[in-house]
Amino acid sequence: MSKFKWSHLYLWVVFALLYLPIGFLIVYSFNSGNVMQGWQGFSWSHYQELFGDAHLLEIVLDTLVLALLSSTLATAIGTMGALWIDRQPRELTKNVLLSLNNILLVSPDVIIGASFLILFTALGFSLGFVSVLLAHIAFSIPIVVLMVLPRLREMNQSLIAAARDLGANSWQVLSQIVLPVIFPGILAGFFMAFTYSLDDFAVTFFVTGNGFTTLSVEIYSRARQGVSLEINALSTMMFLVSLLLVLCYYLIALRPKKPAAARRRRQREVNP
Amino acid sequence: MKTRISWTYLIFYGGWLLLFVIAPLLLLLWQSLNTGSGHLSLDNYGQFFTSGLYLTMAFNSVWYAFLITLVTLLISYPTAYFISQLKHQQFWLLLVILPTWINLLLKTYAFIGLLSHNGVVNSLLAGLGLGSHQLLFTNWSFMLVAAYIEIPFMILPIFNALTEIDPLLSRASQDLGASKWQTWRKVTLPLSMPGVKAGIQAVFIPSLSLFMVTRLIGGNRVITLGTAIEEHFLVTQNWGLGSTIGMILIFAMVIAMILTRDRRKS
Amino acid sequence: MKKILWSCLAIVLAILGLLGLKTYIDYQSGDHVSGDKVLNFYNWGDYIDPDLLTKFTKETGYQVSYKTFDSNEAMYTKIKQGGTSYDLTVPSDYTVQKMAQEGLLEPLDHKRLTGLGNYDRQFMNLSFDRGNRYSVPYFWGTLGILYNSKKYSAQDVAHWDDLWQPKFKQQLMLVDSARDVLGFTLISQGKSVNDQSDADLAAAQGKLTSLMPNVKAIVADELKMYMAQGEANVGVTYSGEAAQAMQNNPDLRYLVPSEGSNEWFDNLVIPKNAKHKDAAYAFINFMSKPENAAQNAKYIGYATPNKKAYDLLPAAIRNDQAFYPKQATLDRLQVYDSFDKTWTEKYNDAFLAFKMSRP
Numbered sequence: 006m007s008k009f010k011w012s013h014l015y016l017w018v019v020f021a022l023l024y025l026p027i028g029f030l031i032v033y034s035f036n037s038g039n040v041m042q043g044w045q046g047f048s049w050s051h052y053q054e055l056f057g058d059a060h061l062l063e064i065v066l067d068t069l070v071l072a073l074l075s076s077t078l079a080t081a082i083g084t085m086g087a088l089w090i091d092r093q094p095r096e097l098t099k100n101v102l103l104s105l106n107n108i109l110l111v112s113p114d115v116i117i118g119a120s121f122l123i124l125f126t127a128l129g130f131s132l133g134f135v136s137v138l139l140a141h142i143a144f145s146i147p148i149v150v151l152m153v154l155p156r157l158r159e160m161n162q163s164l165i166a167a168a169r170d171l172g173a174n175s176w177q178v179l180s181q182i183v184l185p186v187i188f189p190g191i192l193a194g195f196f197m198a199f200t201y202s203l204d205d206f207a208v209t210f211f212v213t214g215n216g217f218t219t220l221s222v223e224i225y226s227r228a229r230q231g232v233s234l235e236i237n238a239l240s241t242m243m244f245l246v247s248l249l250l251v252l253c254y255y256l257i258a259l260r261p262k263k264p265a266a267a268r269r270r271r272q273r274e275v276n277p
Numbered sequence: 278m279k280t281r282i283s284w285t286y287l288i289f290y291g292g293w294l295l296l297f298v299i300a301p302l303l304l305l306l307w308q309s310l311n312t313g314s315g316h317l318s319l320d321n322y323g324q325f326f327t328s329g330l331y332l333t334m335a336f337n338s339v340w341y342a343f344l345i346t347l348v349t350l351l352i353s354y355p356t357a358y359f360i361s362q363l364k365h366q367q368f369w370l371l372l373v374i375l376p377t378w379i380n381l382l383l384k385t386y387a388f389i390g391l392l393s394h395n396g397v398v399n400s401l402l403a404g405l406g407l408g409s410h411q412l413l414f415t416n417w418s419f420m421l422v423a424a425y426i427e428i429p430f431m432i433l434p435i436f437n438a439l440t441e442i443d444p445l446l447s448r449a450s451q452d453l454g455a456s457k458w459q460t461w462r463k464v465t466l467p468l469s470m471p472g473v474k475a476g477i478q479a480v481f482i483p484s485l486s487l488f489m490v491t492r493l494i495g496g497n498r499v500i501t502l503g504t505a506i507e508e509h510f511l512v513t514q515n516w517g518l519g520s521t522i523g524m525i526l527i528f529a530m531v532i533a534m535i536l537t538r539d540r541r542k543s
Numbered sequence: 544m545k546k547i548l549w550s551c552l553a554i555v556l557a558i559l560g561l562l563g564l565k566t567y568i569d570y571q572s573g574d575h576v577s578g579d580k581v582l583n584f585y586n587w588g589d590y591i592d593p594d595l596l597t598k599f600t601k602e603t604g605y606q607v608s609y610k611t612f613d614s615n616e617a618m619y620t621k622i623k624q625g626g627t628s629y630d631l632t633v634p635s636d637y638t639v640q641k642m643a644q645e646g647l648l649e650p651l652d653h654k655r656l657t658g659l660g661n662y663d664r665q666f667m668n669l670s671f672d673r674g675n676r677y678s679v680p681y682f683w684g685t686l687g688i689l690y691n692s693k694k695y696s697a698q699d700v701a702h703w704d705d706l707w708q709p710k711f712k713q714q715l716m717l718v719d720s721a722r723d724v725l726g727f728t729l730i731s732q733g734k735s736v737n738d739q740s741d742a743d744l745a746a747a748q749g750k751l752t753s754l755m756p757n758v759k760a761i762v763a764d765e766l767k768m769y770m771a772q773g774e775a776n777v778g779v780t781y782s783g784e785a786a787q788a789m790q791n792n793p794d795l796r797y798l799v800p801s802e803g804s805n806e807w808f809d810n811l812v813i814p815k816n817a818k819h820k821d822a823a824y825a826f827i828n829f830m831s832k833p834e835n836a837a838q839n840a841k842y843i844g845y846a847t848p849n850k851k852a853y854d855l856l857p858a859a860i861r862n863d864q865a866f867y868p869k870q871a872t873l874d875r876l877q878v879y880d881s882f883d884k885t886w887t888e889k890y891n892d893a894f895l896a897f898k899m900s901r902p
Contacts, residue, residue: 023373040768063565113526196374214626
């Protein structure tokens with residue numbers, strides 16, 4: 006029993022560390038001063054500033070739409086990629102494909118941004134929302150593959166063989182057996198892709214035109230004058246909304262009884 | 278039917294590979310070989326490998342990326358393991374991901390506020406009678422912040438691998454008289470290795486090219502290959518040498534991949 | 544499979560919701576940029592008083608689409624690669640020269656510029672753009688030393704050479720820029736900031752390396768924040784940055800060493816592929832008006848090159864010698880020339896060697 010408590014303590018410490026800077030910047034969003042240093046008293050002024058700043062709010066919405074769209078599409082394509090890589094019969098082909106897959110992960114953003122810019126201008130693409138969307142999909146795909154692939158490798162091959170023996174076609178095998186098993190990997194990939202999209206600055210900067218910008222680009226270019234606490238207020242709002250969504254998800258997930266356990270049971274039933 | 282699904286994969290994923298990976302890669306390769314004189318040469322590579330400056334930088338990058346990955350792994354594995362034993366795993370996992378949605382620059386500024394010379398951590402230390410210390414611009418603070426950024430990217434794949442392990446296996450192992458520690462070492466750890474490897478790939482590789490944290494928190498004490506590339510692409514406009522360093526990074530990545538590859542035959 | 548379908552549906556709904564919200568905000572704020580009466584302004588982040596943009600729209604009818612960048616180099620790469628069209632942008636001196644040489648800028652028709660007479664003659668017709676063929680100055684400033692007056696006096700940092708004193712061990716913060724750091728070292732050796740001799744550069748690099756024990760960190764824009772927080776006591780930075788640090792920390796002082804320094808200019812230019820040149824001219828003329836330039840200078844805190852605007856500023860600002868130095872200092876300031884690739888690289892390599900020389 007005592008060991009159980011130790012693990013909880015460890016988790017508390019890790020979560021405290023993860024949330025320490027977040028808590029710090031949330032507290033300072035209420036500072037009446039202008040910097041994240043030296044508390045000068047409570048004030049709502051940065052929130053008032055934020056809600057009066059229609060320009061910034063529109064950028065936030067654009068950023069979220071972009072992140073949702075790009076991460077969804079990247080997840081779909083990345084999952085296909087993982088399935089495709091996984092079914093390659095030769096180990097060498099797999100390794101080559103994986104190396105190619107990871108190139109965008111290793112390349113610094115500036116290289117990716119510059120080469121995508123060259124690519125888009127060479128193709129005669131006008132720069133704007135679509136070019137940014139394509140770029141975001143492109144650099145999010147590899148992380149999805151990385152998240153999905155281990156799941157596929159761990160999957161019980163006899164499961165698929167059994168399903169085939171029972172007369173299932175490829176689509177049925179995919180939708181009834183493979184996808185449910187790798188779903189947690191897909192979800193992880195989606196969240197990572199979402200994070201990548203929200204965080205990216207350099208690539209977006211290069212491939213965007215004069216009609217579209219994202220929050221990261223805006224924050225980085227404002228950094229010349231020091232990041233204002235209005236951005237803290239904005240992040241606080243976004244954080245609270247995400248937290249709310251997570252809690253909602255949690256409440257919804259609580260209702261049907263333990264889907265993970267059910268899945269495992271089903272898996273075992275099919276297992277010969 | 279099977280082939281039709283395969284074709285769909287190929288069109289989307291293969292199309293992406295061709296357009297956004299192979300085409301830029303060829304462009305990069307061409308630029309690294311093109312020294313402006315019209316014909317191709319290995320001059321840029323020669324310049325890189327004969328320059329003590331760049332070799333030291335490459336060595337530093339790899340060393341710090343290794344340390345950052347190690348620290349991240351040491352923190353993340355137990356976290357992922359403990360979370361996988363909790364009741365509402367998905368919820369806790371989302372709480373791990375949530376901090377990554379806050380803008381990186383802003384979190385870095387928050388760290389500056391925490392670690393600065395009269396920041397929260399130093400006030401705390403002073404309150405405990407330990408005196409105040411120079412925390413910013415040290416290798417420790419740089420590694421701490423870098424690890425902080427990377428932790429979710431490590432926890433996620435490890436957690437995924439851990440939950441995939443059939444709980445019956447560890448129960449069986451314990452029924453057979455193995456201690457919890459033995460079970461972990463002989464059953465859980467080997468089975469979670471694919472996740473660990475995916476995590477290492479997702480952390481080590483980007484750590485080679487960190488650049489904003491090196492300046493803001495590290496005060497440019499550590500200069501990574503990423504910083505050099507950024508400089509060559511933007512300031513000196515020497516895309517040739519920038520591309521060369523990029524190619525070398527990609528090569529390092531391939532080596533890292535080979536070292537962490539899955540040796541099992543299917 | 545059901546789970547996946549539900550997730551997709553949720554995402555689609557979320558996107559629709561966000562788009563709806565955006566339309567609503569758009570409608571509410573009414574600052575929708577549409578039609579042909581538009582100015583695509585590409586500027587540094589937060590580098591204009593937003594009230595002036597509103598005033599400009601009210602006066603001329605042009606809607607302003609304000610997009611931002613964070614470095615000359617990034618802006619240059621974007622404009623050079625094309626795919627976008629900006630009507631007006633704000634490069635610094637050496638970038639103006641480089642862009643003009645590469646044919647990226649539209650020559651200005653001086654007949655269409657109504658406010659050129661308002662500018663101080665000594666900030667016009669400079670080496671980076673003779674006759675102001677391509678550019679009109681927007682703000683100007685210097686490179687100098689920012690110090691904490693609680694710890695050191697002006698005498699301690701009166702000259703560039705003073706930075707090498709052992710008492711500044713681990714006290715200095717430098718700006719992360721090859722031209723600036725090597726520039727002040729060259730000045731301290733009596734050379735020009737545009738020196739193109741290998742021997743001089745090697746000597747400067749040698750001298751600079753001996754500065755390393757004093758250097759605490761080499762940072763960029765965040766220098767002003769660190770200095771304001773008291774993280775370091777002496778910093779080498781630009782006057783504009785210094786002004787902002789001093790607003791946040793009244794103990795800070797800024798000075799330009801008497802042996803000279805760099806002077807920089809940010810300038811309004813029209814890129815070659817601009818689509819709304821009328822709007823760009825209208826904006827340059829608008830910003831040349833003394834009352835607008837003065838309002839902007841008060842908001843940003845940088846020094847204005849507009850003589851008539853300067854006269855409108857409060858006496859406290861006008862007499863501040865840190866930002867409007869006296870003539871003797873002004874005469875010793877040097878402007879950067881644009882270097883070719885070889886020399887840009889030589890300076891950068893020397894600076895990189897300096898940065899890597901940390902024990």
